Amino acid sequence: MNLTLKIWRQAGPSVIGKMETYKVSDISPDMSFLEMMDVLNDQLIRDGKDPVAFDHDCREGICGMCSMYINGQAHGPNRGTTTCQLHMRSFKDGDTIYIEPWRAAAFPVIKDLSVDRSSFDRIIQAGGYVSVNTSGNTQDANAIPVPKENADKAFDAATCIGCGACVATCTNSSAMLFVSAKVSQLALLPQGDPERELRVLRMVEQMDKEGFGNCSNTGACEVECPKGISLENIARMNREYLRASVTSE
Numbered sequence: 001m002n003l004t005l006k007i008w009r010q011a012g013p014s015v016i017g018k019m020e021t022y023k024v025s026d027i028s029p030d031m032s033f034l035e036m037m038d039v040l041n042d043q044l045i046r047d048g049k050d051p052v053a054f055d056h057d058c059r060e061g062i063c064g065m066c067s068m069y070i071n072g073q074a075h076g077p078n079r080g081t082t083t084c085q086l087h088m089r090s091f092k093d094g095d096t097i098y099i100e101p102w103r104a105a106a107f108p109v110i111k112d113l114s115v116d117r118s119s120f121d122r123i124i125q126a127g128g129y130v131s132v133n134t135s136g137n138t139q140d141a142n143a144i145p146v147p148k149e150n151a152d153k154a155f156d157a158a159t160c161i162g163c164g165a166c167v168a169t170c171t172n173s174s175a176m177l178f179v180s181a182k183v184s185q186l187a188l189l190p191q192g193d194p195e196r197e198l199r200v201l202r203m204v205e206q207m208d209k210e211g212f213g214n215c216s217n218t219g220a221c222e223v224e225c226p227k228g229i230s231l232e233n234i235a236r237m238n239r240e241y242l243r244a245s246v247t248s249e
């Protein structure tokens with residue numbers, strides 16, 4: 001496949017960026033999107049040019065690093081697919097592909113397609129943990145009964161990989177889907193009970209501090225989320241927040 005790539009290039013956080021055009025040829029339809037980017041970078045390095053900065057780690061759809069806009073869609077055209085799991089067979093020979101970084105004030109561009117998502121880390125640090133002892137004299141996991149329905153919902157919420165597609169897709173740059181997945185994962189389990197109220201209050205407070213917008217129920221986040229995190233989690237987080245506001249001192 002021969003392709004034209006229009007890629008956002010930005011040398012640093014305070015530098016004005018612009019779209020640059022590149023050509024790549026002999027791309028196999030079986031290559032992943034990131035492997036195609038590797039081919040481009042190899043070409044740029046051989047020509048003595050600056051390679052395109054982009055984030056990646058696992059390349060297996062589990063770390064959430066490979067975040068970019070492809071033809072105006074977070075993680076590209078396929079539903080339930082991260083950029084690293086997207087293959088070039090989803091495009092046609094001769095296509096022009098537009099590649100841009102996440103756009104949100106709380107995710108400032110570091111360089112090219114790489115953005116700073118440490119705001120997510122600070123939200124987790126504010127409350128996304130449990131205090132129960134998980135090493136040493138731990139109880140057998142089966143000693144604490146968890147209703148099957150709650151266990152399933154907690155596991156579904158726990159599949160959030162923190163990629164930020166929900167924020168990038170939202171017209172308000174809201175982080176509600178991400179935060180609600182993390183709140184739900186722990187609120188549904190007995191192990192999450194000790195910090196249940198404080199967790200949701202602190203995480204929402206940190207979310208607001210980081211400059212994410214509010215949720216206006218458009219649902220774009222759920223559509224673009226590569227892990228299919230449900231809007232149900234946002235409703236649960238709102239209930240958790242109300243409950244905590246009323247019951248905590």
Ligand code: SF4
Pocket residue numbers: 064159160161162163164165166167177178181221224225226227228229
């Ligand atoms: S909710 Fe979905 S889109 Fe948002 S960070 Fe988690 S996995 Fe990514």
Ligand code: FES
Pocket residue numbers: 055056057058059060061062063064065066082083084085161
């Ligand atoms: S590189 Fe880890 S999810 Fe894509």
